[in-house]
C-alpha cells in the first residue's frame with residue numbers, strides 16, 4: 001500500500017512539473033529575447049506591458065484559448081482563426097521565448113481590474129441605444145460590430161476610447177457610402193463589395209442592394225463612424241459601468257460565437 005501511495009505521489013509531482021516546465025527556453029535571457037520580439041510584433045495590439053489595446057489584456061492570468069505553455073505556444077505560432085490575432089513566422093525557439101515573456105506577466109501581478117458595475121452597464125447599454133446598433137447576448141442591431149465576445153477581444157482602454165471617440169479608428173467595413181442617383185434619390189450604407197461597374201451596399205433603410213455605377217450622379221465615401229460620441233453624455237461612473245459590462249461579454253467555453 002505504502003509504495004503504491006508513494007508512486008502515486010511521484011506520478012502527481014511529475015504531472016504537475018510537466019504542466020509548468022514544458023518550455024525549454026525559459027531562462028532570463030530567453031525572456032529578454034522574447035520581450036524584444038513582443039515589443040515589435042505584439043505590443044501594437046497587446047500594449048508594451050501586455051495590458052492590452054486592440055487585443056485583450058494578457059496579464060490577468062487567465063487565457064480563454066488555454067493557459068499551459070503548450071497552449072500559448074500554439075496560440076502564438078498559429079494565431080486565432082477568424083480574429084485579428086495573427087500567426088507568427090518565428091522559429092520554434094523564438095516562439096518559446098515569447099511564451100516565456102508572456103508568462104512573466106503573471107508574476108508581475110499586473111491584474112487588470114476595472115471599476116464599474118456590469119449589470120448597471122447592461123441597463124445603460126439599452127437606455128443609451130447601444131443595442132440599436134450592436135448585437136450582445138443574442139439581441140440587438142447590426143449597424144455596428146457584433147459585441148457578443150468583445151470582452152475577450154479588447155482591453156478596457158480600447159473600449160473606453162471606442163465609446164468616447166468612435167472616429168479614432170474606424171475599420172473600412174464601417175465607412176459609409178453616400179450615393180446620389182441620377183434620378184435624384186440617395187442611398188446611405190456600408191460598402192460590401194465593389195468593382196468597375198457595380199457597388200453593393202448594405203443600405204441602412206432597405207438592406208442589401210446592388211447598384212450600377214452608371215446610375216450614379218455622385219458617389220462619396222465617409223470614413224467617419226456612424227456611432228455618436230458619448231463624450232460629455234455619460235458620467236465617469238456610467239462609463240465605468242458600460243466598460244465593465246462590455247468586458248463581461250466573454251467567450252464561453254463550448255460555444256463558438
Ligand code: HEC
Nearest residue numbers: 041042045055063064065066075076080083084085152153
Ligand atoms: C493585430 C492585433 C494583434 C497582434 C499583432 C497580436 N495579437 Fe494576440 N490577440 C489579438 C486579438 C484580437 C486576440 C483575441 C482573439 C479572440 O479570442 O477573439 C488575441 C489573443 C491573443 C492570445 C490569447 C488570449 C486568450 O485569452 O487565450 C494570446 C496569448 C496572444 N494574443 C498573444 C500574442 C502575442 C504573443 C503576439 C505577438 C507575437 C500577438 N498576440 C500579436 C490581437 C493581436
Ligand code: HEC
Nearest residue numbers: 128129130133143144145159162166169170174225226227
Ligand atoms: C448608430 C449606431 C451605433 C450606436 C448607437 C452605437 N454604436 Fe458602437 N459602433 C458603431 C459602429 C458602426 C462601430 C464601428 C466603427 C467604429 O469603430 O466607430 C462601433 C464601434 C463600437 C465599439 C468598438 C468595437 C471594436 O471592435 O473594437 C464599441 C466597444 C462600441 N461601438 C460600443 C458602443 C456602446 C457602448 C454604445 C452605446 C453607449 C454604442 N456603441 C452605440 C455603431 C453604433
